[in-house]
Amino acid sequence: MEELELKKLCRQMREDILRMIHAAGSGHPGGSLSEVEILATLYFGGVMRVDPNSPEWEARDRLILSKGHSAPALYSVLARKGFFPLSWLDSLRRLGSPLQGHPHAVRVPGCDCSSGSLGQGLSVSNGLAMALRRRGLDSRVYCILGDGELQEGQVWEAVMTAAHYQLNNVCAIVDYNGVQLDGRLEEVMGIGCPEEAFAAFGWHVISCDGHDLAALGRAFDEACANVAPSVIFARTIKGKGVSFMEDRAEWHGKAPNDAQLAAALDEIRREVC
Numbered sequence: 001m002e003e004l005e006l007k008k009l010c011r012q013m014r015e016d017i018l019r020m021i022h023a024a025g026s027g028h029p030g031g032s033l034s035e036v037e038i039l040a041t042l043y044f045g046g047v048m049r050v051d052p053n054s055p056e057w058e059a060r061d062r063l064i065l066s067k068g069h070s071a072p073a074l075y076s077v078l079a080r081k082g083f084f085p086l087s088w089l090d091s092l093r094r095l096g097s098p099l100q101g102h103p104h105a106v107r108v109p110g111c112d113c114s115s116g117s118l119g120q121g122l123s124v125s126n127g128l129a130m131a132l133r134r135r136g137l138d139s140r141v142y143c144i145l146g147d148g149e150l151q152e153g154q155v156w157e158a159v160m161t162a163a164h165y166q167l168n169n170v171c172a173i174v175d176y177n178g179v180q181l182d183g184r185l186e187e188v189m190g191i192g193c194p195e196e197a198f199a200a201f202g203w204h205v206i207s208c209d210g211h212d213l214a215a216l217g218r219a220f221d222e223a224c225a226n227v228a229p230s231v232i233f234a235r236t237i238k239g240k241g242v243s244f245m246e247d248r249a250e251w252h253g254k255a256p257n258d259a260q261l262a263a264a265l266d267e268i269r270r271e272v273c
Contacts, residue, residue: 001044006213009044009080010036014241014268016076016089022261024093027101030251032073034177034210034236035144039077041216042142047224049139052082055109061139062112062128066121067146067175068102069253074111075099083110119152121145122172126158129167140224143172148180151189156197162229163202171223172203172231175210177238181252198231210234241268 001009013036021027042048048061065074072092079086084098091097098107102116113124125143132139149155162170174194178185185191199205204226208215216234223230238252239245242264256264 001046003213006037006040006044010040010213011241011268011271012080013040013073013076015265016079017072018242018256018261018264018268020072020075020089020092020099021255022258023090025255026093026253027072027255028069028253029072029242029245029256030179030238030248030253031067031070031146031175031177033240033242033245034238035067035070035073035175036240037211037213037216038144038173038175038234038236039073041213041220043077043081045213045217045220047217047220048142050081050110052110055083058135059137059139062125062141064113064121064125064128064141064143065103065115066124066143067118067149068115068121070144070146070175071099071101071103074103075108078108078110081110084108118146118149119154122155122158122162122170125170125172126161126165126167129162129170130165132169133167138169140169140171143170145172145174146180147174147176147178147185147191147194148188150174150191150194156201159198159201159203166227167229168227170229171220172229174231174233175236176233177236177247179238179247179249179252181249183249195231195233202228204228204230205233206230207233207235210236211240241271243267 105111105114125141208219245251
């Protein structure tokens, strides 16, 4: 998909996210909006090898959304890729719906891991990567983490593990928007310089603008070409695309009302034009 088409897709995904959360009356718009370009690049930018007609294809690449609360963005990209009908998006968080507030791998085609308990996704990614290697498959595992999630000790155990076993088929992406549930990252629990920490453990570290599609494409190319596990620190804006949500902790987990939805959708459409 060309960059202009990817930009249009990102607009559609942001609209999907806002409509879903508004209809559900609950959800997490901030971190869903910040990861849109990351997911669009993975699924439509020629990075991930997947087949919507065969969701369980053994040789596919895997995506682990460790920050599972941002599931609306994942549901949007999976639906638009063709894993399930777009009409499913209207059922977010409804009783009996496959699209719960956090991903449910058993019920969502194209979802490789149930997630939501922060800190676990990179460990799961390591296990998948080791299993794929044992099977002789060249598939890759991509893991999206939140920056606040790096406060979890299990993440660093997984960082050590991937380096020790030289899992160069693992690529972590940190959605580095600087804001978490209770406030700014450095105010809640500062994490110092995580890029240096990953590098110290033997990871190949890449930093880029997480809303720049071309920069993301180059970052994923660099990660694929490296002999060590790679991490991409994607600098993003929480609530990206909606001015009154951007960089605001209060929009971590709150649904827009009718007027806010209308204003947000109007802003997104005008920005693309």
